[in-house]
Amino acid sequence: MREIEAAPAARAGTGADSKNSWGTEARQSFTLAWPLIVAQLAQNLLFTTDVVLMGWLGPTYLAAGTLANAFMVPLLLTGIGVVGAVAPLVAQARGAGNIKAVRRIVRQGFWAALLLATLLLPVVLNVRAVFTAIGQDPEITTLAEGYLFAGAWMLYPALGIIVIRSLLAAYDDTKAILVITVVGVVVNAFAAYALMFGQFGLPRLELRGAAIATGLVNVVMFLIMLAYVLRHRKFKRFNILARFFKPDWRHFRAIFRIGLPIGLTVAAEVGLFSVAAMLMGRLGTNELAAHAVALQLASTAFMVPLGLGMAATVRVGIAYGRGDRAGVHRGGWTALAMGTGFMAMTCIVFLVLPETLVGIFLNRADPANTVALGLAATYLGIAGVFQLVDGAQVVAAHALRGLSDTKVPMLLAILGYWAVGLPTAYVLGFVLDWRGAGIWWGLATGLAVVALVLVTRFAMRERLGLLRRISAPA
Template identity: 60%
Template sequence: MNSIVSEQAGSGWASELRATFSLAWPLVVAQVAQNALFTTDVIMMGWLGPEYLAAGTLATATFNPVLLLGGGIVSSVAPLAAQALGARQIRNVRRTVRQGFWVAILIALILLPIVWQVRHILLAMGQDPQLAAMAQEYMHIAVFVLFPGLGLFAMRSFLSALGSTRIILYATLFGVFLNAIGNYALIFGHFGFPRLELRGAAISTVLTNLVMFGTLLTYALTHRRYRRFHILARFWRPDWARFWEIFRIGTPIGLTLMAEVGMFAVAAIFMGWLGTSALAAHAVALQCASFAFMVPLGLAQATTVRVGLSFGAGSNQGIGRAGWTSLVLATGFMTITCILFLTVPSVFVRLFLDPGDPASLTAFMMAGTFLAIAGLFQIVDGAQVVAVHVLRGLNDTKIPMLIALFGYWCVGMPIAWFLGNEDRLGGVGVWIGLATGLTFCAIVLTARFALRERLGLVDRRRMVLSA
């Protein structure tokens, strides 16, 4: 176990770059693969037709914010476990993971009946009744992904804190393969299975997440390096101090994720008011932008661990090196994707929509325009996600949550609503609003990290490291 903790002891920028890259690249690829799960769903729903794609988009736009609310809370396992490792308090790692499972189960039980009402929620938002009914058909099965899905957040956080990110990559890649086969069989009725269309996509998603969770849990329980933690030993024994600490640190994280994803979800609602073609085009552009976003997101998750290790060890220089290294890497990558989305958007749109199909031509043209605009906010999107994850490594979650809420909902959403009116810029205006909200958050969150010492964010008394 000393080898795990000692990884945070390296000094210098080159050493930090190597350590960050070693920890991050499996997480980056795993995030890309995780997004490929949803990309596969979007592609195959698009093959069914624009109305299926639109219904699936409405369903996931409603579900993802609540899933990430719960996932964000559970993901506080990562910084808490990393800080415990940095301070060499191994017992706290075990306590944190077990209570992370408790939190995951409780949140799933609370959220399930809420998501079950998806049709009524969509109708209240003025969506087409037929699309709302189709979305409900999908979500009444997909909602059960809450249990293995939130369990995955706990397992990924635990293994990431210990530096074991390759198994996360392997499990996710297997999940992509399994989901693609499941979708092909169940959506379209191949290999002797019935044609279930949207219900088939939902079944495949639930089974895939269940297998991925089972894989990571089995690995942690049987591998000689990690079984010493005994994460399921005395599972039913409460540890209320750690349980509430996960909620205290994690709830702002979950609300921050929900605020951002909710902004995009409401943008999908705005697009639904503009018609099925606009909504389908939005889904394609958002999927492409999200795919690129997985790289800085995986890098950011590794950065939370790197910052947490340095914070636990009391190394202010290590905190600075970890944060700025990741910010440079993230913005550099997103600059490349910005150029691609601006110059050749049609190359990406063709993966989802056929321009030769008259029914898809309007959506194809709109998607190309939306994706070009998405390229403009790629850089700030990468910066803001790394900045907020750096601050999480310092247990700084409440103020970043307020910054996100203000930036997304008081800056981005009003602009998207005003400019997105059909009499103004329509779908283009919605995307301009999204870009503005992300830009605000990137600037303010990065400035907060830069001023971390003046703001007292590196004071080790802010850590929770009970004996």
């Protein structure tokens, strides 16, 4: 079974977009990307808000919440990666002018989301067995289990959101994603605070309150997005819920063929950081709390190249769908330049202001936080060093997804993260006794290797046959 066919060869290199200058491409990419970037920052703020509130509860609660997310987030992001295949498939269909395929791809994306959430749910609910097997602290394990039991159901709306977001992004309606996500952040902040600390007449649920609030927010965001695409004139024509139970196995298989490698790639990276969190847990509560703070700050900066990468998937996918080699070239390299340029700036900020930044999460006036604050500042300084390669690898991966190239990048990512990054982290952290700093240098090494191979693959895309469905220009 083939993927969405490219536009006829006669159209290759033609059309207004194929004549774009680099400046025009940069403007178009930024116009598409900035709402995605802000939306990703807002989405990350959902977790940042929870981390801040967990820190207010105390280091033990923060450590438990960190471990719980270290277990659940890789599973969630694996599912997000799979259903995220809707974005390049819809972009390619749009570029090829295949409107009928758009409706079918989105419908099968919902099918994939329901299936994946149902498969992942029992895995999340078995958290105690996993944490007990790896020797985590019993008190922290109990708190983490309660947190996940209260919020595991969020898998269903969270994956559904990705399907709709993919449709919106592929048709340049990223501002709607931004507005809806911001609404979610506001709702989460109030709901999490009220449920965690028992405000406004609600019970004090502590960590469980954060999980319940996040789940409710995902439901609200999904329903708003669904109502938007069903009623807006731009998307109403797709009638995405028509014949919802009618199978379309061609597109269903395409989503998994392209999306499963994406999901496993994401899982490989996030899993590396999750294992790092568990290694930090073996070092102590202060190390784990410091890791959570530094990682949250690094993740916030990461949202910018991630948003640019999402835009690159759409820009490259549309160009590929219409048979525009030059458009593929400009779309990918423009996003790479913008992503690495931003991360160069965040690198400087992390190296110059680490103590100020970590003080946002942990009270510097509390003597109990002194050790965690010092460790977090150290880890953040190291995070600043790998900002450049982190931005490059995520943009390159997304540009390749626009070409439906996901299997080889998955293998390269797994090798880079797990055959290089994790062993390096363990050796530096435990064998050489660099402790937490060694673990972070290991993470940086894995990211650098993956960035190098993925950028090289995009640069060699023609030689590797990744544009084989575009005929050579006449």
